[in-house]
Amino acid sequence: AATAIHQHLRYNPLRDSWVLVSAHRMKRPWAGQVEKPPEEHIPRFDPRNPLCPGNTRANGEINPNYDSTFVFENDFPALQPDAPDPGSDQHPLFQSKAARGVCKVMCFHPWSDITLPFMKTPEVVKVIDKWAELVEDLGSTYPWVQIFENKGAVMGCSNPHPHCQVWASSFLPNEPALSDRCQRDYHQKHGEPLLLQYAKQEAEKKERVVVQSSHWLAVVPYWATWPYQTLLLPRRHVLRINDLTAEEREDLAAIMKRLLTKYDNLFEVSFPYSMGWHGAPTGPHLKEDNSHWQLHAHYYPPLLRSATVKKFMVGYEMLAQEQRDLTPEQAAEKLRNLPEEHYKSREE
Amino acid sequence: AATAIHQHLRYNPLRDSWVLVSAHRMKRPWAGQVEKPPEEHIPRFDPRNPLCPGNTRANGEINPNYDSTFVFENDFPALQPDAPDPGSDQHPLFQSKAARGVCKVMCFHPWSDITLPFMKTPEVVKVIDKWAELVEDLGSTYPWVQIFENKGAVMGCSNPHPHCQVWASSFLPNEPALSDRCQRDYHQKHGEPLLLQYAKQEAEKKERVVVQSSHWLAVVPYWATWPYQTLLLPRRHVLRINDLTAEEREDLAAIMKRLLTKYDNLFEVSFPYSMGWHGAPTGPHLKEDNSHWQLHAHYYPPLLRSATVKKFMVGYEMLAQEQRDLTPEQAAEKLRNLPEEHYKSREE
Numbered sequence: 270a271a272t273a274i275h276q277h278l279r280y281n282p283l284r285d286s287w288v289l290v291s292a293h294r295m296k297r298p299w300a301g302q303v304e305k306p307p308e309e310h311i312p313r314f315d316p317r318n319p320l321c322p323g324n325t326r327a328n329g330e331i332n333p334n335y336d337s338t339f340v341f342e343n344d345f346p347a348l349q350p351d352a353p354d355p356g357s358d359q360h361p362l363f364q365s366k367a368a369r370g371v372c373k374v375m376c377f378h379p380w381s382d383i384t385l386p387f388m389k390t391p392e393v394v395k396v397i398d399k400w401a402e403l404v405e406d407l408g409s410t411y412p413w414v415q416i417f418e419n420k421g422a423v424m425g426c427s428n429p430h431p432h433c434q435v436w437a438s439s440f441l442p443n444e445p446a447l448s449d450r451c452q453r454d455y456h457q458k459h460g461e462p463l464l465l466q467y468a469k470q471e472a473e474k475k476e477r478v479v480v481q482s483s484h485w486l487a488v489v490p491y492w493a494t495w496p497y498q499t500l501l502l503p504r505r506h507v508l509r510i511n512d513l514t515a516e517e518r519e520d521l522a523a524i525m526k527r528l529l530t531k532y533d534n535l536f537e538v539s540f541p542y543s544m545g546w547h548g549a550p551t552g553p554h555l556k557e558d559n560s561h562w563q564l565h566a567h568y569y570p571p572l573l574r575s576a577t578v579k580k581f582m583v584g585y586e587m588l589a590q591e592q593r594d595l596t597p598e599q600a601a602e603k604l605r606n607l608p609e610e611h612y613k614s615r616e617e
Numbered sequence: 618a619a620t621a622i623h624q625h626l627r628y629n630p631l632r633d634s635w636v637l638v639s640a641h642r643m644k645r646p647w648a649g650q651v652e653k654p655p656e657e658h659i660p661r662f663d664p665r666n667p668l669c670p671g672n673t674r675a676n677g678e679i680n681p682n683y684d685s686t687f688v689f690e691n692d693f694p695a696l697q698p699d700a701p702d703p704g705s706d707q708h709p710l711f712q713s714k715a716a717r718g719v720c721k722v723m724c725f726h727p728w729s730d731i732t733l734p735f736m737k738t739p740e741v742v743k744v745i746d747k748w749a750e751l752v753e754d755l756g757s758t759y760p761w762v763q764i765f766e767n768k769g770a771v772m773g774c775s776n777p778h779p780h781c782q783v784w785a786s787s788f789l790p791n792e793p794a795l796s797d798r799c800q801r802d803y804h805q806k807h808g809e810p811l812l813l814q815y816a817k818q819e820a821e822k823k824e825r826v827v828v829q830s831s832h833w834l835a836v837v838p839y840w841a842t843w844p845y846q847t848l849l850l851p852r853r854h855v856l857r858i859n860d861l862t863a864e865e866r867e868d869l870a871a872i873m874k875r876l877l878t879k880y881d882n883l884f885e886v887s888f889p890y891s892m893g894w895h896g897a898p899t900g901p902h903l904k905e906d907n908s909h910w911q912l913h914a915h916y917y918p919p920l921l922r923s924a925t926v927k928k929f930m931v932g933y934e935m936l937a938q939e940q941r942d943l944t945p946e947q948a949a950e951k952l953r954n955l956p957e958e959h960y961k962s963r964e965e
């Protein structure tokens with residue numbers, strides 16, 4: 270197909286924007302910055318790591334000797350519950366608004382030297398259960414609860430201990446607000462939730478599927494911007510992570526392990542990424558009709574060519590339009606063909 | 618003011634979106650990834666550098682012995698003039714479009730070891746003249762001509778030789794399309810171009826001004842997302858870079874040198890950034906009324922704390938909303954108070 274070798278634009282229906290796909294750009298040599306590969310020997314327990322069980326954090330609090338997940342308040346939160354109203358001067362070019370919220374950190378496991386693909390399925394289920402619990406609790410009042418994981422130093426993650434963050438806010442942030450509008454418009458126009466229809470189509474087309482199971486589907490979306498970006502979708506219509514059944518959670522844990530193992534196998538490195546969940550808004554929105562929403566997770570990994578060469582979203586991407594250097598189908602095929610056994614298990 | 622210490626949201630009228638300002642976040646310690654400082658000893662001429670005068674490039678062409686600016690076609694272009702139509706399957710979730718264009722590289726100077734702040738004002742004027750010429754030429758047919766500079770390895774720039782890129786496209790990319798809509802709406806509603814009104818207000822308020830001259834103004838915009846982001850604006854209503862008078866170009870060269878010297882002085886390092894120009898669309902848009910547009914340049918520098926610690930736009934920023942760790946007023950004040958003499962000149 271012409272799209273495999275020639276540049277073209279693709280439409281992202283979740284963001285109402287376009288991405289430039291320039292498949293032929295992978296041919297150019299790379300003499301630019303290389304990233305340090307991640308640290309190989311992380312101690313299971315480090316007495317100075319504020320995320321480890323039993324250690325003392327910046328604020329003097331002592332972590333319990335937790336043996337599964339552990340949630341605490343971020344010691345340097347970007348959102349606090351009691352910020353005052355900034356009192357905008359009301360000029361249309363100088364508008365401000367109050368922002369309130371909470372920032373939590375959630376450890377996945379007591380060990381610093383483990384990652385999700387190496388955790389046992391029931392241990393990953395505990396992570397999912399805790400995510401659901403946090404969305405339920407914080408979502409009872411806050412309109413948006415953002416669960417996200419920054420993994421790897423290249424993604425600004427300053428601590429190797431397996432963890433994610435949960436930021437709940439008094440406002441609907443830009444990205445979910447845009448996604449809400451796009452899903453609502455699509456639903457109104459086509460009578461079916463956008464991502465439900467999309468999952469069905471992708472399951473049939475198969476060319477962008479990376480892994481699938483009875484309840485879940487992971488694809489490199491047609492409109493992917495990051496080289497190996499994926500979208501993880503339930504097959505059933507599900508609004509929020511706390512609506513998942515026990516069976517769906519167990520199946521999710523299994524497919525996450527499979528997807529992340531493939532990611533690690535791609536360049537034989539603990540794969541860096543930012544990931545996060547988007548589901549129907551909460552708080553005051555719980556009373557509204559949100560049937561246009563479908564729960565999903567985005568994985569945004571930066572690596573392009575190898576364990577040390579990432580895609581730079583700079584210059585043209587910042588000022589004009591996102592641009593990718595291989596097609597989503599090429600990326601999906603590479604990931605799909607990788608073994609589901611972790612390269613580190615094979616080494617041992 | 619409460620906005621100097623407490624988190625709040627600010628509205629970006631050029632992108633119709635919000636940024637989360639969490640001033641207090643600078644207090645958190647940083648134990649994460651540090652960047653390599655830029656190479657200190659770049660040879661003036663390197664026989665293997667494809668951007669130097671007289672050298673042979675990837676495609677076998679030999680560069681002339683240029684003594685000012687030098688423009689050539691990118692050897693690995695993301696946009697080519699003859700890409701075929703992808704022939705979309707027309708399903709609303711699988712939309713594609715043709716993308717055609719040209720990618721040019723422009724060297725600023727024959728020396729690899731010089732940067733814009735060290736070039737003489739008439740040399741920088743030659744760069745501006747060439748920018749204007751390229752917008753005039755490529756803009757006669759292409760709807761958008763994006764001039765951008767990626768500076769520094771941390772911004773994905775793989776060659777230390779001072780240069781920028783110019784990508785012209787058969788489509789209006791996302792960012793200028795959004796900016797066009799925002800400026801048009803504002804103009805219709807308020808009867809004056811958005812950025813013309815903004816420059817007047819900022820010149821009066823002064824707290825976000827970094828440098829100014831008789832024809833130009835550089836501010837940390839009220840809605841800045843990157844820590845030391847700036848917006849460079851003419852005071853007169855100017856649609857495109859090729860509309861600038863000789864006097865305005867000379868004044869622009871001078872203010873660019875002053876701004877970039879301050880940037881270098883901030884962390885005493887050759888300051889990395891992506892920058893680019895936005896002006897009224899061209900090609901078929903030349904016949905339309907574009908009086909809502911105002912020419913401007915965006916500077917997006919990544920450094921946050923020091924020459925080696927950048928701001929990571931990851932996790933929450935990618936999935937929810939951009940977030941900054943100091944206020945635009947704090948950033949402007951720091952930049953404003955820096956000397957206009959380059960730290961390297963003082964060393965000598």
Ligand SMILES: O=P(O)(O)O[C@H]1O[C@H](CO)[C@@H](O)[C@H](O)[C@H]1O
Nearest residue numbers: 580581582583584585586592773
């Ligand atoms: O063309 P260059 O400088 O090799 O490449 C750089 O700039 C391009 C345009 O912003 C980006 O797409 C690339 O990711 C980046 O590495």
Ligand SMILES: O=P(O)(O)O[C@H]1O[C@H](CO)[C@@H](O)[C@H](O)[C@H]1O
Nearest residue numbers: 425928929930931932933934940
């Ligand atoms: O809170 P952390 O992990 O220290 O910080 C990291 O994630 C945050 C949320 O995505 C970002 O704002 C920071 O730039 C990044 O370094």
